Structures are given as C-alpha cells and as structure tokens.
Amino acid sequence: MLGQLKAEVLQANKDLVKYGLVTFTWGNVSGFDRNSGLIVIKPSGVPYETLNIKDLVVLDLDGNIVEGNLKPSSDTPTHLELYKRFPQISGIVHTHSEWATSWAQAGKSIPVLGTTHADYFYGDIPCTRKMTTFEIEQSYEKETGTVIIEEIGDRDPLKIPGILVNSHGPFAWGKSPENAVHNAVVLEEVAKMALRTYSLNPNIKNIERSLLDKHFLRKHGEAAYYGQNQ
Numbered sequence: 675m676l677g678q679l680k681a682e683v684l685q686a687n688k689d690l691v692k693y694g695l696v697t698f699t700w701g702n703v704s705g706f707d708r709n710s711g712l713i714v715i716k717p718s719g720v721p722y723e724t725l726n727i728k729d730l731v732v733l734d735l736d737g738n739i740v741e742g743n744l745k746p747s748s749d750t751p752t753h754l755e756l757y758k759r760f761p762q763i764s765g766i767v768h769t770h771s772e773w774a775t776s777w778a779q780a781g782k783s784i785p786v787l788g789t790t791h792a793d794y795f796y797g798d799i800p801c802t803r804k805m806t807t808f809e810i811e812q813s814y815e816k817e818t819g820t821v822i823i824e825e826i827g828d829r830d831p832l833k834i835p836g837i838l839v840n841s842h843g844p845f846a847w848g849k850s851p852e853n854a855v856h857n858a859v860v861l862e863e864v865a866k867m868a869l870r871t872y873s874l875n876p877n878i879k880n881i882e883r884s885l886l887d888k889h890f891l892r893k894h895g896e897a898a899y900y901g902q903n904q
C-alpha cells in the first residue's frame with residue numbers, strides 16, 4: 675500500500691540527518707496521499723539510521739492506524755490537523771533544529787532581513803502564541819496544530835511554508851515530503867543568518883516591500899521563473 679509515498683517519506687526522514695536538522699530522534703516527516711486520504715508517518719522514537727520502509731505507519735485523517743506495527747510519531751495529531759486544514763500541502767516536517775528552535779524558545783518571529791528569506795517566505799516566519807495550561811493538559815499535540823492554524827489564518831500556507839511553535843520548535847510543510855524538507859532546511863538557514871545579522875547590527879530593519887515582492891514572486895508567483903522547489 676502507498677509504496678511510492680512510503681519511499682518518499684523514508685527518504686525525507688533520512689534527509690533530516692543528511693541536512694543536520696536532527697539530533698537523536700528529535701523529528702519526523704509525514705506525507706499525505708490525497709486520493710486515498712491516508713498519511714504515512716515516521717514511527718515514534720525509531721533511530722533514522724535503522725529506519726526501514728516497513729517501520730512506517732499508515733493512518734487515516736481520524737488517526738486510525740491502517741497499516742504498521744509501531745507507534746506513530748507522538749506529533750501525529752499535529753500533522754493530521756494541518757493536513758485537514760490546508761489542502762495545498764502534502765508533506766510536513768517537524769524538527770528541533772537548533773537555530774530555528776532558539777527563535778521558537780525566545781517566542782520571536784523571524785523578520786525578513788534578506789533575500790534568502792524572501793526567496794521562500796512571503797513575510798516574517800511567524801511564531802505561534804503560547805498555549806494555555808488547559809490546551810497543554812487537554813490535547814497537547816492537537817492544540818499545537820490549532821495554534822499553527824490560528825497563526826497562518828487565511829494566508830496561503832505555501833507562501834509561509836513553515837512556522838515556529840512557541841517554546842517548542844519549527845514545523846515546515848510543502849507540496850510533498852521532499853519539498854517540506856527543503857523548506858525546513860531553508861527555515862533553519864534563515865534562522866541562523868537572522869541571528870547573526872542581529873549580532874552584527876542590532877538595529878537592522880526588514881527589507882523593503884518591493885525587494886520582498888521581487889524575490890518571492892519571481893519564484894512563486896504566476897510568472898515564476900523557476901519551480902517552487904527553488
């Protein structure tokens with residue numbers, strides 16, 4: 675079942691190690707097959723080095739396990755909420771990559787300070803609000819999805835393909851698991867550059883709107899020169 679998607683999800687999870695986005699097993703990637711309505715996700719706590727295609731877990735959007743012998747990632751309810759809300763996305767990544775997580779722990783959005791950022795994110799990379807004690811105790815992972823959805827609001831998630839969850843870490847998404855990993859790598863690089871930029875110039879301001887438009891829209895607008903994976 676879902677052989678192609680499983681292969682993509684396996685590769686995407688392994689790529690988190692290749693791109694230096696994970697320590698131990700601190701992250702997960704899923705993919706969504708919109709035809710069948712099924713998602714494929716990494717099992718919880720399994721090391722990437724030994725992760726095998728047979729270990730992957732298949733679930734429906736209600737969280738019922740359709741295939742797999744292992745426990746799905748503890749972040750599964752967050753992935754499900756995002757797939758249900760955003761029809762544009764078919765891949766999601768969560769990590770604790772160090773630069774993005776530093777911004778998340780500080781509770782700060784990442785301003786658009788340069789064109790590397792503007793090539794992928796059409797504005798600041800937002801940080802969610804803090805969750806209430808009730809939300810944390812009641813249904814933590816599902817509510818993590820809720821605060822992300824709240825923050826994205828009516829915006830196109832492919833124009834803001836990632837977010838910082840306050841006190842936690844980054845989530846990134848895309849049109850496929852591979853595209854979501856690509857965006858997670860960009861988010862981490864942008865987080866690193868922004869912090870260094872502030873250390874060199876604490877008074878730096880966001881780039882001009884025209885520069886943001888020029889860089890984002892030439893790659894992602896209707897007249898884009900390149901594919902959306904650029």
Ligand SMILES: O=C(CO)[C@@H](O)[C@@H](O)COP(=O)(O)O
Pocket residue numbers: 699700701702716717718719720746747748749768
């Ligand atoms: O956020 C956390 C832990 O704080 C999780 O994303 C991380 O440990 C990965 O968990 P899973 O192994 O996917 O269950």
